[in-house]
Amino acid sequence: MEMTHAPHIQQPRHPRHRETVRRALGGTIEFRHFTGFDQLFAPHAHDYPVIGLVREGHRIMECNRTRYRLGPGQLLALNAGDAHRCVQEGATPLVYDSLALLDFHDCPPFAGPIVEDAEAIALMGDLASLMQEPIIDEAHVEEDLCLLIGLLAAHNEPETSDQTARDLATHSQSEGREHPSPANPAAPNPAAQAMAAYLREHASTTVRLEEVAAAAGLDKYRALRSFTAAFGLTPMRYLASLRVEAAREALAAGASCADAAWAAGFSDQAHLTRAFKERLGMTPGFYQRAIAGAEPADAPTSSPEQVRP
Incomplete structure (x- = not known):
């Protein structure tokens, strides 16, 4: 397909068009989400690395004079200075997540621009979910980002193998x-x-x-x-496991879920609920009621406190 530079005109937005931009880690990273995006990206380059994940739609991208076809599930890893552009292919508009590493000075070079690695793709998906939470868990974001960078790095340190990076990613996703x-x-x-x-x-x-x-x-x-x-x-x-145990002890002593979350170091009660159920198989409220004898031991644990997806 021929890459053409369209005239500079105002294009009508797709009905589903939506953009989201959020920063974290003191402004060193910027998350960008696009839904219903069907306009072209003109030739350009960034002075910082960018990691992107295509969710829906197809694109033809040219990066450093090489052409690539992008589709759902495709992970991109662009180094600072990589010249690239892309145009829409087909009728389905683009749904796309990206992380711009604005001020990550120790980021090693990537082996992209196209990355076919299931662990890296899963980590990027996790990061996109974290960056869209009402309250961003920055410690979790930073750790997952470092794991992802390790998988994408073009030149690892001598003692680091690809398998080591994969093992780290697998551990990070064990929840x-x-x-x-x-x-x-x-x-x-x-x-x-x-x-x-x-x-x-x-x-x-x-x-x-x-x-x-x-x-x-x-x-x-x-x-x-x-x-x-x-x-x-x-x-x-x-x-997180240390904090769950601290919250569990506080709940057993009669603290409210909100107070237990705060005292244990969670940013809010929702984060406690999710971490608690992931590790102990029940919500904090159910646990507290159960040890107080107010809940049968085999009662369902999904309600009334539903863990956020």
Whole structure:
């Protein structure tokens, strides 16, 4: 299909056209969502990396003088300076999520522009969902983003293999079903123990990955590998499990769900409810009623507190 540069005219918007832009991590990343998008992207380049996921529709993209056909499920990884453009193909308008890494100075180069990797695609989907939450869980976003960058990197550090990156991604998507065991990690090492101690000490406060890494004297990419190898969980999954246990104890002592969430370090009650059910198989309210003898032990746990999808 011939790539043509259309005249500069105002095009009518598709009836479903919608755009969303949100920033996180202190403005260092910007999430952009497009629905019902059928206009062309003129030739351009960014001075920052961009990761994109096509949800619906087809496009013909030209990047660095090579042409690609894009369709649903296609993941893009564009390095700073990659010259690209794209035009609509077919009648279905574009639904597209992207993350612009505006100020991620330590981001390694990507091996894109087209990435065919199921784990990376799943991580990008998770990130898009996180960025559209009413309250963005920035620690979770940062961790998943670092895992995704590790999968997309064109040049990993010598000790990092593709399989290591995949193992990290798999752990990140396990949704915390494993429970942390600080006293008996799979492969004890001082760096992992130092990070675990930091997480336990700061579990009720806002925690950033770079702070956890600094506790062990590592950069955040090495910290992720070291911690996950030792505990079978990424640092933020480990932290979420610590917080769930703290909230469980508070609920058992009679605290309200909102107070238990706040005291444990969750940003709101909805985040507690989701993390609690993912790890313990029941909502916080059901747990509290059950241990108080007000709920039969085999009652359904999906209502009245429904976990948000």
